[in-house]
Amino acid sequence: MSRLSSVFRIRSVRIPAVTAVATILFAAISTSFLRADPLTPLDQALASVRRADLKQHINTLASDTLRGRAAGSQGGQAAGAYLVQQLRRIGLKPAGGNGDFYQEFSEKGFRNVLSVLPGTDPKLRDRFIVIGAHYDHVGLGTKRTSLGGIGQIHNGADDNASGSAAVLEVAEALAGSGQLDHRRSILFVFWDAEELGLLGSKYWTAHPTIPVEAIDMALNVDMVGRLRDDRLVVFGSRTGVGLRHLAVKHNTRLKRPMALDFNWDLLANSDHHPFFAKDIPVLFLHTGLHGQYHRPGDDADRIAWSGLERITRLLVSLSHDAACRSEMPGFRPVATEESEAYRRKLESSATNAQQRLGAAWDSELAQQGIIQLTDVADDTAADEAKLKKGDRLLKLGGVDIKDAEEFAWRILSSPSQIEVLTRRRNKKKLRIRTLLLPGEAQRLGFEWLVDDAEPHAVVVSGVSTASPAGRAGLKGADRITTVNGRPIARGANLAKLLSQRHGTITLRVERQGRYKPIRLPLQPASGDNSP
Template identity: 40%
Template structure:
């Protein structure tokens, strides 16, 4: 991830640094590639992801091959060797933590000296990625086969899988990640340890390993209707130079790019939480991401702001729907301590598979909405998601003892002057035996009944002397059928957002909370907010809602409380 801003004219010269000036001598690329074959077996394993049968790391740091591969590893290796098209699930199995661990280990090795753009380590990293891409059936998509060169010694690496639909194959889904880092660091880009190798395991060997796994999975999957481009960007750390160069080069017309997903620093998954910026740039982006997340079970932090510090920005700023995905900064950012032994490889696997499923949707759905120009203002002023409901006057005007009800009866301990209870003649010490048609009361049940009751309700009371009497309550306000305040959002068509929940209402009992998004009612899309409100007002039986919060879908049952002859909303 870039620590500054998009490049100025002077930044472009950094790709022309001489190897002789940086290292004092030139190491041939062929010899460097030979070293890479040795690096592969010096990849440290994440201690939290080791299981029986997996490779173990010796004290010398050398990866020991296990006698017996785990079932998961065997599955991944078998899939890697297969060139036949497979189902989405088997293609997804290519996205495996062992392959990710290997890629990160190569790119974050000391031998690559921090992969500074234009350096011998950066070029060796590029050569390694091309070697891996050549093992697939993906097509080169650069100006010179796999490469798009710029500056002096800098190069983007580009591959594609052409779409299958003659009407849609000219449209492009672009997946990007930068593979360069800051080398030995300098006063402008290092947060400590200038002169030491900055391996950049998280920034951004993690995103690069994700992208390479995606390339393998897409290779094994039947072509999508749209074309998918895989872009490994160079010189991001110098100011987004590689991605900006590609956008400006005209290799692909920008009006054909339907969506961009950029991954930068995805190797430190904490509390299962991944951050996504740019989701408001396309209507429906959030729902695609949420539905793709059902098996990964990530907690997606949908950020309304959009920063300019990574390779999504050259696309977003040109009004192309673009996502930036990361696990956020940490104390090792741009320090020599950003090493492979601190990477959560299982986390990258989960994130990769989630993005892969989202790409399948983007690549195959009939249409993709255009860029939402409104997002340029929304990302600056923020979006109001939680709007508390205006306070409503107490409907009943009494309180009762906060203790278990005796024989289903509620004991009244206070009656507010001027309330519906006072006007009905209810007195302290009396017990509520029934409320409308409902008996066997408890405190939680009575609170829900008061919220959902029609304006006129018969109530049966038991006096302290044991005699019973019936009174008629004329409750303040109106009945609540569901009990939520909702809003529409142009970035979320056919969905309504929950901004507040009335305590003790059916919505509260179902577990709805502010910040929820209601996607479906009884298996059907919600539609407009007007349609939702009509549905809620007319709800007369238990109804299943599909709800999303932080990218996780769940089903809840809202059970309205019906009073005989009531017409509350």
């Protein structure tokens, strides 16, 4: 729908001399034409991804005949031959060197399979997007490669006939009709001997068949056949500015977007890593480990076909976009230091109520609405008000404390000076003490961070549950992308956009790769009768 209307807008703008009548005629003609045949070349490419084709590839590669596709084995060689036959059928050019699809790299008969779809733009055709998957598996398994059932055929339907099938379908979709522009060249690679220690991708990055400097991004597809709970793991989003946005953009264009689990760890556990080590931005898609991983039970009958189809479509539109855009982000060297532990720290780094007060309280009692201090830190508001471990806090600003989350939010949203009514442990006497809370009072109930890797969004670093933001459903780790429909420009204008005092603020957040509106009604604080 939006695609069609934008097509129309562009076309009508491009005809400056038409009269109003002609424009209306044009609109009528073009919409009826589009209604009759609404598919753009990209839509056609996406529609060409078919479950039946994915099934055929996996059933072939993961059949007992190929005996687990161990690198260098007869079955492994037969798997390579099947891939070459498919690439020839699709009409792709060989790119293994010397006019061959294969790049051989061991006397044991290991060989990568490579083909290229040449770019259509004279300026960008020397730049490359690499889309790869390993096609080998562990054969009959060894002590080192099998997690059980040594000597039995390990078909590796998920690991990684699934990724190989997806890459074949992407190649066919992008090359298919010949109607689809792809300005950069795209290198499709099927790695061998991944299971023996990423040997194929390591060999290729040491003996590349195109200049490594010409690669703008490398996509790795390894184990994508077991989509569960709609959850797709995406590694590598930190290796280039805007890569998360790229993945989200194409995920949200799917009929049913998936939950993208952006994982910041980058381990040498698959073929993206040799590219990452060469300072190339990478994305690695994966649907997670399972009970049949590196065991004989990893068979085609357990593949989640609909999930694999959706992931393949995501790959088609994402790689088409990457191949076509004028600029691709450069490598972010700091990605090497941004682990999952770092991500978790960042996404929960906002000031919390215990920090502002300078005291911790008993969490079990808190569930009953009782705030009893378990610790008071030196030189904090609590310390300066002479609060002690064991004290119970009864009223804050004259209002009874009955709910711990409500209390936490009131600590964060209170002005700097507020009175607290306390009772010391085992004492009857009540005391009023004055707290001098540091920092500014929060108004909406969340904090955020600007992230240089994500210029299209800011990262929510913490939300107070009982605050307006918390009640509206905002969560830590959400990415705010628009405020009242206005996009975030490097976070710089967010404070201004949030300074609105009345009405409702509507945020669009990206949570796990999907967009969600959050409506924040702004109500004057209780007791505040000012207009």
